[in-house]
Amino acid sequence: MKFIFRFFLLFTFVSFYQCDDQKKENDKNLQLKKKGDSLAKSKLEKKIKNPWDSLNSSNTEAFLTEFGKQNPETKVVIKTKFGDIKILLYEDVPVHRSNFIFLTKIKYFNTTVIYRVAKNFVIQGGNSDNLYTQKQRRKYGNYLMQPEFRSNRKHKYGALAAARQWENNPDKLSSPFEFYMVHKRDGAYHLDNEHTVFGEVISGFDTMDKISKVKVGVDEWPVKDIKMTIEILD
Numbered sequence: 001m002k003f004i005f006r007f008f009l010l011f012t013f014v015s016f017y018q019c020d021d022q023k024k025e026n027d028k029n030l031q032l033k034k035k036g037d038s039l040a041k042s043k044l045e046k047k048i049k050n051p052w053d054s055l056n057s058s059n060t061e062a063f064l065t066e067f068g069k070q071n072p073e074t075k076v077v078i079k080t081k082f083g084d085i086k087i088l089l090y091e092d093v094p095v096h097r098s099n100f101i102f103l104t105k106i107k108y109f110n111t112t113v114i115y116r117v118a119k120n121f122v123i124q125g126g127n128s129d130n131l132y133t134q135k136q137r138r139k140y141g142n143y144l145m146q147p148e149f150r151s152n153r154k155h156k157y158g159a160l161a162a163a164r165q166w167e168n169n170p171d172k173l174s175s176p177f178e179f180y181m182v183h184k185r186d187g188a189y190h191l192d193n194e195h196t197v198f199g200e201v202i203s204g205f206d207t208m209d210k211i212s213k214v215k216v217g218v219d220e221w222p223v224k225d226i227k228m229t230i231e232i233l234d
Contacts, residue, residue: 055102057141060176061095064145068098075233076104078125078204080114080226082211085181085204086233087160093148096162096198099176104230108136108177114226116180117216121188123208124163125228126178137177144173145196153197155188158208160199172196183208 055063074097078085089097103109109126111133116124127133145162155161159182162174174196181201182188201208215223 055140055143057143060143060145064095064098064102067102068094071098071101071105073101073232073234075202076100077231077233078109079229079231080207080211082226083204083207085207086202087199088202089160089199090150090153090197092150093153093196093198095145096148096174096196099145100179100198101232103176104232106136107229108133109228109230111136112177112228114211114222114228116220117212117214117222117226118183118220119212119216121182121184122180123183123211124178124180125226126163126175128225143176145176147172147174147196148198149193149196155182155191155195155197156200157182157185157187158201158205159187159197160201161191161195161197164195181208183212 055067072091074089074091076087076089078087089100091097111130112126112128114123114125115127116122118124153159161180161182162176163178163180164172164174172194211226214226217223
């Protein structure tokens with residue numbers, strides 16, 4: 001099953017660029033589609049009555065903006081068998097913060113794994129070969145998000161950022177489902193203004209170190225799945 005899933009992911013690779021060796025890194029992500037119209041935005045500026053079911057690829061920004069007003073949490077914890085990683089989500093990157101809280105509250109991440117461990121670079125998660133995971137994506141229309149680049153939000157050590165498809169994506173639209181944490185001690189600043197940084201690790205760097213040491217295949221997928229759950233702290 002995992003091999004079939006990885007074959008599917010070949011169609012949705014994104015590329016990272018390593019500054020020090022000038023080589024291109026490939027990342028697994030979603031097929032990207034264009035965002036929806038402005039009509040939905042005016043409708044969704046009213047109170048959301050059924051937030052779990054109304055998000056889709058046509059109302060993404062409007063929905064998440066309103067959802068964010070009603071759900072202001074900024075701290076979450078990623079739990080793995082190696083330990084916990086606590087994350088602070090940035091309030092000045094509102095749509096990406098709201099999206100992460102939304103997916104956490106519907107427990108989307110609880111069926112996903114950390115599926116990429118790029119040594120001395122990034123630790124990436126938010127996908128899996130679980131059929132329920134793919135069903136959840138389809139339920140919400142495999143929506144995408146506009147980038148929210150901020151001059152003060154850089155790819156420092158511990159930065160949390162949104163993965164995205166690199167090719168055929170001139171607007172640099174973010175995947176809502178997949179994310180990565182920078183594990184490179186001196187940062188990955190070549191990714192600034194390429195991927196949206198929307199949070200940072202505030203504790204659990206030792207857990208990241210443990211994860212970075214697992215055995216991986218040629219595709220950087222851990223040989224043994226690293227399951228995770230994500231919970232709201234406050």
